[in-house]
Amino acid sequence: MTFRSSTTTARTSSEVRAVARTQTLLEGQNGIGTVRRTTLPGGLRVVTESLPSVRSATFGIWVQVGSRDETPTLNGATHYLEHLLFKGTAKRSALDISSAIDAVGGEMNAFTAKEYTCYYARVLDTDLPLAIDVVCDMLTGSLIEAEDVDAERGVILEEIAMTEDDPGDCVHDLFSKTMFGDTPLGRPVLGTVDTVNALDRARIARFYKKHYDPTHLVVAAAGNVDHDTVVRQVSRAFEKAGALSRTDAVPVAPREGRRDLRTAGRVDLLDRKTEQAHVVLGMPGLSRTDERRWALGVLSTALGGGMSSRLFQEVREKRGLAYSVYSYTSGFADCGLFGVYAGCRPSQVHDVLKICRDGLDQIASEGLSDEEIGRAVGQLSGSTVLGLEDTGALMNRIGKSELCWGTQMSVDDMLARIAAVTPDDVRAVARDVLGQRPSLSVIGPLKDKQADRLDEAVS
Structure with a gap:
């Protein structure tokens, strides 16, 4: 699945740069790097912290979606989707994704929380273009094939079993349930055996399409990085997916939510x-x-x-x-x-x-x-x-x-x-x-x- 627009076509990189808005948020001082932000067409934000004194770089994409955004029947969908984005795109197989980063000695992973998800890769600074291409491809071009959904289900069920076998970890999920009850914040990030077994390709694909819009994404890179270069490389990757064509799109505001804590004394x-x-x-x-x-x-x-x-x-x-x-x-x-x-x-x-x-x-x-x-x-x-x-x-x-x-x-x-x-x-x-x-x-x-x-x- 890729980001597409039915009304406008993607612009060239020069046109994208012409309308991008860049700000310096923090000036480098006391060994801390300069932090800059560029907002691209489509509402995509790119934030970098430049530290020329190091030889590594970490590239990540944050998504404003977590288990708090799930209905009871979709519990576990955000985490399930996190797994599936590693399973292949039109450009790369699952093996291609992992071997590309392994071949340069890098590391790649992701995590899902109650209110956000993050995908990242840490590599040598010279391999940052590869990391950007791979992670952006995963976020914009995931196929979410039915056979991958079925195969990964077993992996996630094993992950749930592993968590349940660790009571020191499981007790914190229980405490969330104690405090929040049967609400999105009270349900486990991994979902349950029943909800994971009930999820299918169509429901997960709809969840992906709804929440992985550029307005919900923040691209972040830190280390020996050049902000303008990162922006150009990210722009190129997202343009190929047709994700930067909406000129009227603006980033979503930080989440507000609503209080749903249960009565104390439980x-x-x-x-x-x-x-x-x-x-x-x-x-x-x-x-x-x-x-x-x-x-x-x-x-x-x-x-x-x-x-x-x-x-x-x-x-x-x-x-x-x-x-x-x-x-x-x-x-x-x-x-x-x-x-x-x-x-x-x-x-x-x-x-x-x-x-x-x-x-x-x-x-x-x-x-x-x-x-x-x-x-x-x-x-x-x-x-x-x-x-x-x-x-x-x-x-x-x-x-x-x-x-x-x-x-x-x-x-x-x-x-x-x-x-x-x-x-x-x-x-x-x-x-x-x-x-x-x-x-x-x-x-x-x-x-x-x-x-x-x-x-x-x-x-």
Whole structure:
């Protein structure tokens, strides 16, 4: 399937460049590259971050579609489609796609989330034209053959089985269901065995045609790249597919969505014969556009973000009740989650839950000490910078920023926002978020009396 227009024909590359709009979003400074954006006809956005000092480049295409865009019967279609775009185009077979990148020592992959999908390739800078051609061909020219749909179904069912065999991963899907119920945000990204078995070629192809429009796409490249060259190569690839012919098309705005969190105080237990009980205790968090998210990040870091965090010290170091314990935040367009995870022996699940609940209540009412907040600010600042030390991370940052916020923030600005968080900011967000009644998700072999006591953690 390719992008086509029934009313106009594709223009030449020179005509496309003549109407493209280019902006410099961030000037290179302190070792950070210059970020530029060009909006092409058809509403396609191309964002690059140029770092001449490196020898690699990562090229990706972000799509504003995720499992949140699925109906109940289409649950899993976004992820299914992600797999199918690797199965072949009119120009390349599945083997051609993988071998082209393997032959130059590169790596290629994709991932599907609740609100977006991303396809990417990381290669030497000299092989960037190949990466652009391959990934653009996949996005615009996928055939989605019926036999590939049937063959890939088994692969996806195995992926679902693999996830279900990992309770430490599966418990987070259960927590989403606990908090959001039978809504798009509450359903698993992979879909279920029943929904995946029910999907056919026609339904997936319609989903592809509806959501993989250039207005929903952001092309991102980072590393030793030249912005104008990337724009020309992307323009050429999309023009061949007839995707840049709509002169009136504009990029879609960042997703807004709607809040659909369920009532707090819910408990979901999935009885599994596992060696550990896996628990997530949490509550509604903040959306990704909420200005308080910086303070919430500091709070989460101090609570369960490292070996010096309160939870790690109380649950693991002092009492030896769990090997893995941490807190985390998830921000969506209009809402979010705050959770605490721990894996422990089933006989100790109530002790762990009591420590976690008491810790949340204490911080909600009393806040954190200035020393804890200062340490968390430093830890979060350092991890933010260290997490951007490769071109793949940089591509993710600029691509996701363009798709989800429509703006770019420099690393220095990010560090300034973190440094500007005050103890009062953290205490206020702790009251707002941790002061809510939590919900609980548990996977493990709990006996009847243990299961009956789970309500204590959310009462």
